[in-house]
Amino acid sequence: xxxxxxxxxxxxxxxxxxxxxxxxxxxxxxxxxxxxxxxxxxxxxxxxxxxxxxxxxxxxxxxxxxxxxxxxxxxxxxxxxxxxxxxxxxxxxxxxxxxxxxxxxxxxxxxxxxxxxxxxxxxxxxxxxxxxxxxxxxxxxxxxxxxxxxxxxxxxxxxxxxxxxxxxxxxxxxxxxxxxxxx
Numbered sequence: 001x002x003x004x005x006x007x008x009x010x011x012x013x014x015x016x017x018x019x020x021x022x023x024x025x026x027x028x029x030x031x032x033x034x035x036x037x038x039x040x041x042x043x044x045x046x047x048x049x050x051x052x053x054x055x056x057x058x059x060x061x062x063x064x065x066x067x068x069x070x071x072x073x074x075x076x077x078x079x080x081x082x083x084x085x086x087x088x089x090x091x092x093x094x095x096x097x098x099x100x101x102x103x104x105x106x107x108x109x110x111x112x113x114x115x116x117x118x119x120x121x122x123x124x125x126x127x128x129x130x131x132x133x134x135x136x137x138x139x140x141x142x143x144x145x146x147x148x149x150x151x152x153x154x155x156x157x158x159x160x161x162x163x164x165x166x167x168x169x170x171x172x173x174x175x176x177x178x179x180x181x182x183x
Contacts, residue, residue, distance in 0.1 A: 011061065011157055013148060016148060018180040055086070058146075062142060071167060072168050102121065107136050
């Protein structure tokens with residue numbers, strides 16, 4: 001049960017967004033732009049970064065949600081996504097994605113941990129400035145989102161089939177389609 005009175009039946013960030021619709025729109029627009037963009041890294045790769053940062057932050061709801069969505073965008077099985085977020089360096093991710101994941105990890109720990117050698121590695125693997133930018137901003141957004149979800153003690157169901165069903169919908173419809181309407 002959440003620490004504040006969020007609408008019943010809405011888990012994780014969904015309950016919080018419904019509680020404060022005035023701030024939900026901004027969060028939704030940023031999430032939509034970052035995770036549903038077709039410019040640079042793919043939608044599946046964007047979801048993998050979100051799931052990875054959420055795993056590093058120990059946020060079950062966001063890890064499971066975004067891993068499920070990544071599975072549909074990547075047209076991959078759960079094993080591929082779990083390996084990518086649990087051990088990116090030894091996964092089947094591209095060298096460019098491994099470099100972007102390393103940057104995302106540094107941002108998750110502290111923004112100032114990102115050093116020139118991290119950027120150089122990504123550029124050496126053909127990452128554009130836009131892709132580096134988006135990896136950093138996705139990591140920063142999910143640090144905020146994970147703390148939002150966990151800091152208010154939201155309900156986080158353990159049934160993975162619920163996340164899988166929602167992941168399929170998010171992969172098809174994006175994030176704004178399910179946003180609560182402003183009061």
